[in-house]
Amino acid sequence: MFDYDAAFSRNIGWVTExxxxxxxxxxxxxxxxxxxxxxxxxxxxxxxxxxxxxxxFDRFEIQNFNRQAGAGLxxxxxxxxxxxxxxxxxxxxxxxxxxxxxxxxxxxLAEFLDGVDLYVDSLDFFALDIRNKVFAACxxxxxxxxTAAPLGxxxxxxxxxxxxxxxxxxFRMAGHDExxxxxxxxxxxxxxxxxxxxxxxxxxxDFNARKGPSTPMACELCAGFAGTYALKILLQRGAVxxxxxxxxxxxxxxxxxxxxxxxxxxNPLQRLGLFVARRMVMAKAxxxxxxxxxxxxxxxxxxxxRWAPSGDNEQPWRLQIVADDHVxxxxxxxxDWCVYDLDGSSSQLAVGALLENVAIAASAEGMAVSCExxxxxxxxxxxxxxxxxxxxxxEAHPLLPFVRARTTQRRPLSTRPLSAAQKxxxxxxxGEGYRVLWLEGxxxxxxxGLLFRSAHIRLTTPEGYEVHRRxxxxxxxxxxxxxxxxxxxxxxxxxxxMRWALGSWRRVQNLNRFAAGTWLPRLQMDxxxxxxxxxxxxxxxxxxxxxxxxxxxxxxAMQRFWLEATRQNLQFQPEMTPLIFARYAATGVDxxxxxxxxxxxxxxxxxxxxxxxxxxxxRCRVYMGRVGFGPTPTSRSVRPPLExxxxxxxx
Numbered sequence: 225m226f227d228y229d230a231a232f233s234r235n236i237g238w239v240t241e242x243x244x245x246x247x248x249x250x251x252x253x254x255x256x257x258x259x260x261x262x263x264x265x266x267x268x269x270x271x272x273x274x275x276x277x278x279x280x281f282d283r284f285e286i287q288n289f290n291r292q293a294g295a296g297l298x299x300x301x302x303x304x305x306x307x308x309x310x311x312x313x314x315x316x317x318x319x320x321x322x323x324x325x326x327x328x329x330x331x332x333l334a335e336f337l338d339g340v341d342l343y344v345d346s347l348d349f350f351a352l353d354i355r356n357k358v359f360a361a362c363x364x365x366x367x368x369x370x371t372a373a374p375l376g377x378x379x380x381x382x383x384x385x386x387x388x389x390x391x392x393x394x395f396r397m398a399g400h401d402e403x404x405x406x407x408x409x410x411x412x413x414x415x416x417x418x419x420x421x422x423x424x425x426x427x428x429x430d431f432n433a434r435k436g437p438s439t440p441m442a443c444e445l446c447a448g449f450a451g452t453y454a455l456k457i458l459l460q461r462g463a464v465x466x467x468x469x470x471x472x473x474x475x476x477x478x479x480x481x482x483x484x485x486x487x488x489x490x491n492p493l494q495r496l497g498l499f500v501a502r503r504m505v506m507a508k509a510x511x512x513x514x515x516x517x518x519x520x521x522x523x524x525x526x527x528x529x530r531w532a533p534s535g536d537n538e539q540p541w542r543l544q545i546v547a548d549d550h551v552x553x554x555x556x557x558x559x560d561w562c563v564y565d566l567d568g569s570s571s572q573l574a575v576g577a578l579l580e581n582v583a584i585a586a587s588a589e590g591m592a593v594s595c596e597x598x599x600x601x602x603x604x605x606x607x608x609x610x611x612x613x614x615x616x617x618x619e620a621h622p623l624l625p626f627v628r629a630r631t632t633q634r635r636p637l638s639t640r641p642l643s644a645a646q647k648x649x650x651x652x653x654x655g656e657g658y659r660v661l662w663l664e665g666x667x668x669x670x671x672x673g674l675l676f677r678s679a680h681i682r683l684t685t686p687e688g689y690e691v692h693r694r695x696x697x698x699x700x701x702x703x704x705x706x707x708x709x710x711x712x713x714x715x716x717x718x719x720x721x722m723r724w725a726l727g728s729w730r731r732v733q734n735l736n737r738f739a740a741g742t743w744l745p746r747l748q749m750d751x752x753x754x755x756x757x758x759x760x761x762x763x764x765x766x767x768x769x770x771x772x773x774x775x776x777x778x779x780x781a782m783q784r785f786w787l788e789a790t791r792q793n794l795q796f797q798p799e800m801t802p803l804i805f806a807r808y809a810a811t812g813v814d815x816x817x818x819x820x821x822x823x824x825x826x827x828x829x830x831x832x833x834x835x836x837x838x839x840x841x842x843r844c845r846v847y848m849g850r851v852g853f854g855p856t857p858t859s860r861s862v863r864p865p866l867e868x869x870x871x872x873x874x875x
Contacts, residue, residue, distance in 0.1 A: 226317050232272040243459050244272055250458050251275035251320070253340040253367075255328045255358060257304040258282065259438060260374055261346030262293030262311075263447035268344070269312045271451055275320035276312070277336055280305040281327035291374075291440045328354060333361050342457055344450050345371035349436065352397070352405045359384065359391035368457050372449040374442030376419030378474030381449045382412075383457070385466045394467045394488035407501045408489050415494065416481035418474035424858045427702065441475060449473075521589040522548050522612065527866045528588075529581035531628050532783065533798075534574035535564055536695035536707050537861035541578055542871045553578065553608040554871060560604075563687040563815055564804050568604055569775045573847065575606075576779020577786075582610060584787075587621040590614055603772050623787040630786055631860045633795035634713025634749065636756030637852030639668075646792050650851075653788035654763055654781040658846065661836060663760040670835055671799075671850075672754025678802045678828050679750040683742040685816040686729055693726045701859045710859035714748045753797065758852035760799065761785075762836060768843035778846035789851050798849045806832050810842050 228248065235244055250273055254261050257280035265276065282304050288295035294307040305323050313319055328336045336358075337343065343362050347355050362369040366386040373380045384391050392398060395412045397405050411417075423429070428437045449471070456462040465471055468491075470483045485491045489498065526543055534540060535558070544552040555575045557568030565571055583593045592615045601607040641664060642650075651660045663671050682688045700708035709719055722745060725731045735741030754760070763782055769775050789796045806829035808815045809822075816822060833842070863869075 228272070228316070228318060231316065232270070235272060239455070239459070243461075246459060247272045247455070248274040250341045251277065251339050252454065253277040253279075253337055253343045254346050255279045255336070255343075255354075256346035256348060256351075257294065257308040258288065258346065258348065259291045259443045260372065260446045260450075261344075262304070262308050263443050264344050264346055264372075264450050265308050265312050266293055266315065267447040267451040268454060269315045269319065271455065272316075273454075274316075274318070275322075277322045277324070277338075277340060278305050278309060279324035279328040279336055280308075281325065291438045291443045293443075328358065330357060333357060337361055337365060337367060340367055342454055343367050343369040344454065345369065349373075349409070350402075350406060352402060352409060355409075356392065356397055356405075363390045363392075370450055370453055370457070371413070372446035372453075373413045374438060374446050375414050375472070376422065376474060377439050377441045377445075377476040378419060378472065379442055379445040379449050380414040380416075380470060380472040381453065381465075382467050382470045383453060383464055385457075385464070389467045389488070391467075394485075396489040404502075407498055411494060411497050411501060412485075412489050413470075414472050415470070415483045415485050415497070416472045416479075417497075418472055418477050418479050418481060422476055422858070424856075425702070427862075445473065445475065520548060521591070522551060523866065525582060525585040525589060525591070525612070526551065526869075528585035528627055529578055530863045530866055530869055531630070532574060532578040532581045533630070533632070533786065534577070535562070535570050535800075536691070537703060537705060537863075538562075538571070538574070538695070539705065539863070539869070540571040540574055541869070543866075543869050544871050549612040551582075551610040551612070553610065554605070555607065556605045557603075562691050563685070564691065564801065566804055566807055566811075566813070566815070568772075569769065569807075570800070570804070572606075572772055572775035573779035573782060575608075576776040576781075577783035578779075579608065579610075579776065580780040580783040581627055584621040584624055584627060586612060587618050588624055590616065590618050592618055597773060597776075606772050623784065623791060626787045626790040630790045630796075631857055632711070632797055633854060633857045634711060634753065634797055635854065635857070636752050637758065637795055637850075637854035639756060640758060640853050641665075642758050642794075642851070646794070649792060650761075650785055650788050653784040655784065657766045658778075658781045659764050659766075660785070661762040661764060661840070663762070663835065664758070667835065668755055668757065668760065670831075671760045672751050674802055674828060674831050674835065675750040675754045675799060676746055677824060677831070678805055679746040680742055681805055681816070681821045681824055681828070682801055683732075683745065684736055685818050685821050687816050689726070689729050689732055696722075696726070698723050702862045704862055704864040707861055708859050711857060711861065712749070713753065714745055718744045718748060753850065754799075756852070757797075757850040758794070760848070760850045762803075762840075762848045763846040764840060765844045765846050768841060769846065770843060782847040785847075793853075794851045795854045795856070796849060796851050798847070800848060802828055802832050803845050803848050805829070806842060806845075 232244060252268055252273055254264055283301050284295050284299045284304055294304060294311060299307045303325055305325050309321050309323055324332060324336055359369055369384045371382050395408050397408060453464060456464050468485045468488055472481045485494055522545055538558060540556050540558060542554045546552055557571035558565045559568045579595055586593045591612045594611045596609050598607040654660060695706050697703040697706040698709045701710045702708055712719060725735050763785060765778055769778055786796055805825040809826040809829035
C-alpha cells in the first residue's frame with residue numbers, strides 16, 4: 225500500500241512537513257520528455273510534487289540511450305510521454321497526470337498551462353517556435369518559467385518570473401530566422417560559455433542538421449538545478465536569480481559562473497558574441513557539406529576501415545568497390561618525396577593496418593575477408609583483391625569498438641608502469657611470428673636521448689623540411705589529410721616559431737644556426753615525451769621485412785597492438801624515425817645531402833642496436849613507439865569522407 229508521507233519522509237528536514245504538503249498540492253507543466261524532461265519529471269516526482277501536465281509527441285530510439293531517463297531496450301519505439309508517466313507513477317501512484325501525447329502546440333497551449341503553478345522547459349533545443357510561444361503564454365498568464373539547459377558536462381539556468389524581464393525581452397527572437405534564433409538561444413543560455421573549452425570534436429555540432437553532442441551528467445545536473453529552483457519558487461523561500469541574471473555550473477571545469485546581461489541579447493557583449501558565432505557557423509557550413517547516406521555492408525566496412533593510421537595522415541590508398549563482395553585496394557607509397565618512406569615500407573605498414581581494419585570491420589557484418597595481392601602490380605603501387613563472404617560463425621571482433629577511438633598522443637604521459645596483464649595482452653595482440661621488446665625503467669632515459677638525437681636529423685635536413693612543410697595543417701584542431709597543428713604536442717610559442725620557420729628553408733637554416741632552433745621542438749616532442757611514458761616498445765618479426773607482403777603483414781600486427789593498447793585505455797605514440805634512419809645507415813643509402821646528419825644516422829643505428837641487443841636483426845624491426853597512461857588527445861587527424869577515397873573501375 226502506497227503512503228505519500230512515508231515515501232517522501234526523507235525530504236523532511238530540508239523542507240518542513242507543511243512545505244511538503246504545499247509541494248504535494250502543486251502542478252508543474254513539463255514540455256518534452258527526452259534528455260532533460262524525463263529527469264526533471266522523476267526528480268520533481270521524488271520531491272513530492274503531486275500533479276503534472278506532460279507533453280511529448282516523440283518515441284524512444286536507440287540514439288536516446290546516452291542521456292534520456294526512459295531510454296532502454298524495453299522502451300524502444302514506445303511513446304515517451306507514456307513511458308515517463310509510468311515511471312513517475314511507479315514512484316507515486318497517486319500522481320495527477322494530464323498527458324499531451326501529440327506534444328504542445330498553439331491549439332492545446334491554453335489547456336497545457338491550465339492550473340499550472342510552474343513551467344519547466346524541456347523542449348528540444350531546436351524547437352524554437354513553440355518554445356517562444358510557451359514562454360510568451362507563461363508571461364501572459366503570470367506563470368513562473370524555468371529553463372535548465374544541458375551544456376557539455378554542466379548546466380545553465382535561467383528563471384523568468386511574472387512582472388520581471390520576459391523570455392522575449394531577454395533572447396530577442398522576434399524577426400529572426402531559425403538559425404539566428406538558435407544562436408541567440410545558445411548564447412543567451414550560457415553567456416559564460418564554460419563548456420566550449422573542452423568540446424572534443426566540434427564537427428559534431430551541426431546547426432543545419434539540428435544535432436549536437438550531449439552527456440547524461442548534464443541532464444542530471446539540469447534536473448538538480450530545476451528541482452532546486454522549483455522548490456524555491458513554489459515555497460517562496462530563498463533567493464532566485466531572475467533574468468537577466470543566470471547561473472552556469474560546469475562540473476568538468478570545476479566552475480560556477482553567475483551571469484548578468486542587462487538587455488539580454490541586446491547587451492554589447494552578447495552582440496559581439498553573436499557576431500563571432502555567426503562567422504564560425506558560416507565557415508563550418510561552407511567547409512562541411514552533408515555526406516550522402518550509405519547503407520550497403522561493403523560501404524559500412526570501408527567507412528570504418530578508412531580510420532587506419534598512416535604516416536602524417538597520408539592515407540596511401542584508394543578503394544574500389546567492384547561488387548558487394550569484392551573490393552580492390554589501390555595502394556601507393558611516398559618514397560619519391562617522403563624521406564620517412566624508405567623503399568615504401570612505411571606506406572606498406574599503413575596498408576597492412578588498413579587491411580586489418582577491413583577484417584575487423586567485416587566481423588561486425590558477420591563476414592570473413594580473404595586478401596590477395598595482384599602479382600602483376602609494382603611494389604610502389606601494389607593492388608589487393610579483398611573478397612567478402614558471409615560466415616555465420618563470425619562474431620564481432622573484440623577490437624572492433626576501438627578502430628575509430630585509436631589515436632596518437634604526442635604529449636607527456638604518466639610514468640606509471642604497465643601491469644603484467646597489460647603487457648601480456650599487448651604481446652598476444654601482435655600474433656604469431658612477432659614479439660615485443662620492452663624498454664622500461666632506466667631504459668626510458670636512453671631511449672629519450674636516442675629520440676632527441678634522431679630528431680636533430682629530422683629538423684636539420686632539407687629532405688625532412690619538405691615533408692613537414694607539406695604535411696602540417698596550421699591553425700587546425702582536426703585534419704582530414706594532414707597532421708593538425710594542435711596535435712603536434714608542443715606549446716603555443718613553439719608552434720608559432722615552427723610555423724614561421726617552415727615558411728622557407730632559409731628560415732630554418734638561420735634559426736638552427738643562430739638561435740638553436742631545434743631545441744624547443746626536440747625538448748618537447750622527443751626528450752620530454754621519451755622520458756614521460758610507461759614504456760617504449762619495439763615489435764620484432766621472426767623474418768626480415770624484405771618484401772611488400774612482409775611489410776603489409778607487419779602493419780597488420782602493428783594495428784592489432786595499437787588497438788589493444790586503446791582497449792587497455794593506454795595512450796600511444798609512434799616513434800619510427802630512429803628505425804628509419806638506422807635502416808638508411810644499414811643500407812648505405814644517402815637519404816640527405818647533409819653529411820653530418822648521415823653520420824648522426826650511423827650513430828643512431830649503433831645506439832639503437834645497443835639498446836635492442838645484438839641478436840635483434842635490424843631488418844626484422846617492424847614498429848617502435850611508446851605507451852602510457854594519460855588523457856585522450858582533443859586534437860587529432862581525422863579522415864575524409866569515404867566518397868573521396870573511392871575510385872571507379874571494373875574487374
